[in-house]
Amino acid sequence: MPASGRGDVALSMRAVRKSFGPVVALDDVTIEVRAGEVHALVGENGAGKSTLVKILAGVHTPDSGELALAGHPFRPRGPLDALERGVAMIYQELNLAPHLSIEENVLLGREPARCGWLDKRERRARVTRALAVLEHADLDPGERVASLSPGARQLVEIARALVGEPAVLVLDEPTSSLAGDDVERLFRVIGALRERGVAIVYISHFLDELTRIADRYTVLRDGRSVASGAMAGTTVATIVAAMAGRALAEHYPRVPHVPGEVVLELQGLSGRALPYDVDLVLRRGELFGIAGLVGAGRTELLRALFGLDPIRSGRVLLAGVTAEPGSPAARLRQGIGLLSEDRKGEGLAVARSVGFNLTLSRLEPFGRVFSDRRARDECTQGFVDRLGIRCRDPRQRIAELSGGNQQKVALARLLHHDVDVLLLDEPTRGIDVASKVEIYRTLGELAARGKAAILVSSYLPELIGICDTIAVARRGRLGAARPARDWTETALLAEATGAEVVA
Amino acid sequence: MKERLRKLLPILGPFLGLAFVLALFTAIGPEGFLSSYNFRTVATQTVIVGLGALGMTYVIISGGIDLSVGSVIALASVITALVLDAGHDALTACVAGVGTGLACGLVNGLLITQLGIVPFIVTLGMLGIARGLAKYLADEQKVDAPTSWITDLMTKAPEPAWLFFAPGVWLLFALAAVLALVLRSTVFGTHTFAVGSNEATAELCGVRVTRVKVAIYALCGACAGLAGVMQFGRLTVGDPTTAMGKELDIIAAVVIGGGSLAGGEGRILGSLVGAFLMSYLANGCNLIGAPTFIQEILIGCIIIAAVALDRLRHAAR
Numbered sequence: 001m002p003a004s005g006r007g008d009v010a011l012s013m014r015a016v017r018k019s020f021g022p023v024v025a026l027d028d029v030t031i032e033v034r035a036g037e038v039h040a041l042v043g044e045n046g047a048g049k050s051t052l053v054k055i056l057a058g059v060h061t062p063d064s065g066e067l068a069l070a071g072h073p074f075r076p077r078g079p080l081d082a083l084e085r086g087v088a089m090i091y092q093e094l095n096l097a098p099h100l101s102i103e104e105n106v107l108l109g110r111e112p113a114r115c116g117w118l119d120k121r122e123r124r125a126r127v128t129r130a131l132a133v134l135e136h137a138d139l140d141p142g143e144r145v146a147s148l149s150p151g152a153r154q155l156v157e158i159a160r161a162l163v164g165e166p167a168v169l170v171l172d173e174p175t176s177s178l179a180g181d182d183v184e185r186l187f188r189v190i191g192a193l194r195e196r197g198v199a200i201v202y203i204s205h206f207l208d209e210l211t212r213i214a215d216r217y218t219v220l221r222d223g224r225s226v227a228s229g230a231m232a233g234t235t236v237a238t239i240v241a242a243m244a245g246r247a248l249a250e251h252y253p254r255v256p257h258v259p260g261e262v263v264l265e266l267q268g269l270s271g272r273a274l275p276y277d278v279d280l281v282l283r284r285g286e287l288f289g290i291a292g293l294v295g296a297g298r299t300e301l302l303r304a305l306f307g308l309d310p311i312r313s314g315r316v317l318l319a320g321v322t323a324e325p326g327s328p329a330a331r332l333r334q335g336i337g338l339l340s341e342d343r344k345g346e347g348l349a350v351a352r353s354v355g356f357n358l359t360l361s362r363l364e365p366f367g368r369v370f371s372d373r374r375a376r377d378e379c380t381q382g383f384v385d386r387l388g389i390r391c392r393d394p395r396q397r398i399a400e401l402s403g404g405n406q407q408k409v410a411l412a413r414l415l416h417h418d419v420d421v422l423l424l425d426e427p428t429r430g431i432d433v434a435s436k437v438e439i440y441r442t443l444g445e446l447a448a449r450g451k452a453a454i455l456v457s458s459y460l461p462e463l464i465g466i467c468d469t470i471a472v473a474r475r476g477r478l479g480a481a482r483p484a485r486d487w488t489e490t491a492l493l494a495e496a497t498g499a500e501v502v503a
Numbered sequence: 504m505k506e507r508l509r510k511l512l513p514i515l516g517p518f519l520g521l522a523f524v525l526a527l528f529t530a531i532g533p534e535g536f537l538s539s540y541n542f543r544t545v546a547t548q549t550v551i552v553g554l555g556a557l558g559m560t561y562v563i564i565s566g567g568i569d570l571s572v573g574s575v576i577a578l579a580s581v582i583t584a585l586v587l588d589a590g591h592d593a594l595t596a597c598v599a600g601v602g603t604g605l606a607c608g609l610v611n612g613l614l615i616t617q618l619g620i621v622p623f624i625v626t627l628g629m630l631g632i633a634r635g636l637a638k639y640l641a642d643e644q645k646v647d648a649p650t651s652w653i654t655d656l657m658t659k660a661p662e663p664a665w666l667f668f669a670p671g672v673w674l675l676f677a678l679a680a681v682l683a684l685v686l687r688s689t690v691f692g693t694h695t696f697a698v699g700s701n702e703a704t705a706e707l708c709g710v711r712v713t714r715v716k717v718a719i720y721a722l723c724g725a726c727a728g729l730a731g732v733m734q735f736g737r738l739t740v741g742d743p744t745t746a747m748g749k750e751l752d753i754i755a756a757v758v759i760g761g762g763s764l765a766g767g768e769g770r771i772l773g774s775l776v777g778a779f780l781m782s783y784l785a786n787g788c789n790l791i792g793a794p795t796f797i798q799e800i801l802i803g804c805i806i807i808a809a810v811a812l813d814r815l816r817h818a819a820r
Contacts, residue, residue: 057707080709095707097700099767100693108697109708111690118688160708 008070010035010199011056011087011168016065018051025051026062027223033168038190038200040210040231043220043243047432049203052220053172056201057089058082070167080109087168088161096145096153103127103141106160130159134189150294151182158189169193170201173430175209181293181497187213205430207236208461219243243433252465253437255444259283259468262320263452264336264421269314271297271304276476277314282421284450287443289463289484291492292473298456299341301473302423306338307331332361337419339410341426341456347410348398355380355394357409362417383412388438404435411439415446422446422453428462440466460489472496517760517776520809524783533790541790543668545782547657550671551576551730551737551746553778555753556760557675557682558608558726560774561719563757564686566699566766567615567622569720571607571629572727573749577742578637579603579731583653584646584741593651600732601725607633608724612717622720630750637743646741657736671733675775678729683771695719699766755802756781759809780805 011033018026026048033039054060058076067074076082112122127141218228219242227242264282274297303309311325340346366372380394387408428436471481472495555572562569583600614625656671686692694715697705760773788798
């Protein structure tokens with residue numbers, strides 16, 4: 001248990017600075033986190049949050065400035081050292097070894113052992129205890145992580161952070177891969193840890209989440225801590241203004257557009273297990289939102305529609321004509337494009353350039369046999385300017401871009417392909433506010449030009465903010481579509497969770 | 504029940520493959536295929552690939568590859584012969600042979616971790632270096648050595664007779680048991696899996712990835728070195744041109760045994776069964792007088808079938 005009492009400063013960073021070559025990632029950051037508080041750390045992507053987290057984790061060493069744990073200087077030599085001194089991390093990307101079991105993952109690097117031989121009984125006992133604290137005694141510690149749901153995997157990560165009984169717990173975007181009830185469970189765990197006097201640093205792009213759970217906040221902008229204070233009495237607008245350095249006039253920019261004739265219709269579409277018997281009508285110039293929990297069949301619907309998963313029964317009509325089930329290549333020819341929820345795994349070839357990724361699905365304009373790289377670069381530059389993609393030049397590697405800019409490249413590929421129907425799976429997950437707004441604006445412009453999009457998102461304010469029509473997916477089925485203005489977050493949540501039976 | 508079966512299948516897979524090969528040749532029916540004498544012969548023939556496969560299992564679980572083992576076997580056999588020829592006793596010669604392999608593995612591991620070169624390239628380089636070194640040291644010919652108990656390790660008629668198998672076979676079994684236990688029950692074993700499953704995570708969790716990798720390649724080298732000593736025992740000379748291409752048989756044994764080249768998966772027992780499967784296949788083809796190309800084609804098919812079955816199993820989830 002942490003030695004310090006509640007309210008004492010558990011972790012402090014003073015005038016911390018860190019640069020990588022000529023790039024200054026952190027420039028004068030000062031933060032104080034007290035024992036028994038949830039401290040929100042907010043900032044756009046590229047503001048320096050991940051660098052800060054890595055300094056705390058002992059991955060990076062600051063160039064200057066002071067870190068202290070409960071008043072003692074803190075200079076971790078590496079991840080294990082930081083962990084042993086009471087600073088535990090839960091990273092944004094799930095960091096588990098899929099082939100190992102729950103217990104092997106939880107105690108990885110800290111296995112109880114005698115002379116190199118594992119003490120399996122002790123390991124089982126410690127992991128069982130940690131899972132019990134998390135109200136998840138039902139998980140089998142011997143189960144392979146590969147067969148767990150994203151929510152359960154998150155629990156394994158939290159268990160890993162908790163077995164060391166940390167004094168400081170850093171959570172980096174912990175909810176970006178979780179659905180509603182898992183988020184609630186996570187919040188309960190965080191609440192319990194706060195009661196036990198753990199100092200919690202909580203990083204999230206979901207500002208409304210932070211207003212619920214955080215006690216205090218610090219805003220990072222361009223590597224500096226620019227604002228901080230108590231959460232009570234602070235509005236989301238104030239924080240957003242501090243993050244962007246300007247008041248964002250409209251969080252959800254609306255480009256006027258009117259839905260026209262039907263471009264895509266689904267009749268009783270069923271996939272392998274999910275989705276089940278889905279009807280849907282999409283019109284030109286319409287942004288159609290799909291809400292629902294993870295596992296409700298939203299991603300599966302898009303995948304089946306795009307030809308990535310088999311269609312078991314039902315019909316797909318394009319502009320009133322039945323379209324045979326087809327491969328992704330056939331769907332692209334028919335003018336349907338998909339933006340994957342798994343940006344790094346599926347969506348983009350991260351080791352290749354912006355231009356390569358942006359033009360990959362349609363290279364014909366640059367020559368049928370030999371590709372004209374200059375023409376490709378010029379075309380890419382056009383989209384870079386149009387979507388405000390921040391990159392050095394069209395040949396910069398995707399891996400070097402921030403998440404928001406990567407996502408803009410993925411979206412630009414659909415624009416370059418000039419598809420009529422965009423299937424967007426969590427297009428704004430884990431990206432910064434400014435990039436989100438750019439994407440919203442782009443979608444509005446597309447709709448105004450008669451394109452249509454189906455937008456799957458777990459972030460309800462965004463669905464309500466930009467969509468024309470919203471339907472809720474639950475257990476593979478899609479509920480009735482209603483105009484976005486008739487929905488509230490509560491109503492969407494109620495339908496998604498089945499809390500309220502609509503007669 | 505279905506759940507149990509799904510968990511058992513990857514373990515049973517290699518055994519089913521072995522049973523298939525045995526059934527196939529029993530059906531064709533060459534004289535004495537299932538005799539205990541033939542079993543003994545096959546077991547002895549499996550020692551070299553089997554020992555190599557033990558170390559290779561660790562390497563493949565960690566997500567790496569070692570292409571140099573064939574050359575290292577040859578180098579170790581030459582060194583063993585040279586040390587014996589110089590008048591040292593047999594134990595010293597064995598230690599020198601195993602030590603040669605260990606040193607090669609250590610160099611592999613250090614180059615991979617310190618220079619950040621992918622294992623494929625480093626060990627491809629070592630494949631050439633070790634082979635060339637063996638030829639240089641042996642003056643490009645077979646190295647004769649005085650007789651010693653090393654040759655008894657691979658005899659087909661072991662003394663005393665109740666041993667049944669050659670001592671080398673027992674050594675293979677004992678080492679397999681130890682390495683299987685290490686994989687299951689030690690911190691090193693867990694870390695081997697962790698590095699192959701998700702190296703970044705292992706690093707973040709404080710696993711000393713560099714050390715683990717160097718140790719894995721050193722272990723693989725030492726196993727190849729021991730295989731080299733056994734090869735010397737079988738041939739009774741140090742042959743710098745022996746075990747040409749053996750690395751591919753060894754990798755095949757691990758893959759047939761359930762090892763995944765993407766890392767994170769592999770079993771010592773599976774690799775051992777894989778090695779036996781290949782020996783029986785070669786042996787069966789010999790007995791029915793089939794040309795070696797038939798044998799090569801069959802082994803090729805079995806490797807692809809093993810991996811295809813594995814893919815199907817993963818897809819069925």
